[in-house]
Amino acid sequence: MDKLRAGSITRSMTTLFTHDCSAIHPTNMVVKFADDTTIVGLISNNDETHYREEIQHLTGWCTDNNLVLNTSKTKEVIVDFRRSKKVEHIPLLIHGEEVERVDHIKFLGIHITSDLTWSVHASYLVKKAQQRLFFLRKLKRTGLSSQLLENFYRATIESILCMSATVWYGSCTAKDRKDLARVVKTAQGIVGQPLPQLDSVYDSRVQRRAGRIAADPTHLGHQLFVALPSGKRYRNIRTHTNRLKHSFFPRAVKSIHPPTLSLRK
Structure with missing residues (x-):
């Protein structure tokens, strides 16, 4: 290699x-x-x-x-x-x-x-997000509503945890995901209402980005979205290592389906 x-x-x-x-x-x-x-x-x-x-x-x-x-x-x-x-x-x-x-x-x-693992990055995000939980608690003590607290969380904490998540989140270890999820759980207890989980945020972002790439012939990754003869889904990318299997493009190809063409008479 x-x-x-x-x-x-x-x-x-x-x-x-x-x-x-x-x-x-x-x-x-x-x-x-x-x-x-x-x-x-x-x-x-x-x-x-x-x-x-x-x-x-x-x-x-x-x-x-x-x-x-x-x-x-x-x-x-x-x-x-x-x-x-x-x-x-x-x-x-x-x-x-x-x-x-x-x-x-x-x-x-x-x-x-150098080994393309994400523990260093995940630890950095957890530490940075935990620092901002302090401000979320401060706002809670002032009597701010749950909706405003959630807005603050999504703008200042979730935005950190999910920054460029399509690049790294899929390849995180179970420990990294657990540490990241613990931050969301803590914030959820402060806000007092359910918050979007990182897994669902990641999946939605992968689908959204995959859709844009599949629809853009000028994108370098567009050629990886090859529809099967049935037209119901894209051809999976063959992977020989877990590193490639959990990376963005193999997941992106599986996450969306080719657009259906409507025939007009």
Whole structure:
């Protein structure tokens, strides 16, 4: 199995167009958001040439556009599930300074680990949500109605627990889900009325997102929604590992059905 190397690069920049900052090799991807840039490289046969050339190209692009790379804030994480003997990875250098290699990085609010598990992210969400339960209790003591308390919960706590849930919730361990559900149960006791459970919120979001992708031919995942000859459902995605089985697209394909066509005479 191949491995992935990703370097999340943060740079100070003014407002400018970055359309020409793109990958030079098809095995790499440059993901840009505000002042954060992430390079994802697929490495085969231990050949990191394209990945390192991509880093050098980005470094040169920043220099040409008078941008300064903050190497001290740059992190690299390696995802490698090969069963063969692991090789020692050569450190990544930017302007002669070594990039720190870590076990997990925070990407757009989601903690991604080198083993693609979600316990770190789930623990972070539970801790953050529990801090906001304090404010929910404070509002309860002021005599606020249950409806307003629920609105506060859904806006400030559920929004945290379910942020990008379609990416990570399906692959959570039973312990992670139990810890997340405990926060909802505590909030429910404070509010004094039933609150949406995370499982149901996750299922509804998967269905909604799957419907949008299936209806959008320009989406990269659209080709995965292939209707069976009967037209009653989509063809399931074959999975050989639990990691893939519990990921978004296999679940999304099973969650919706192809639209029925109405024939008019």
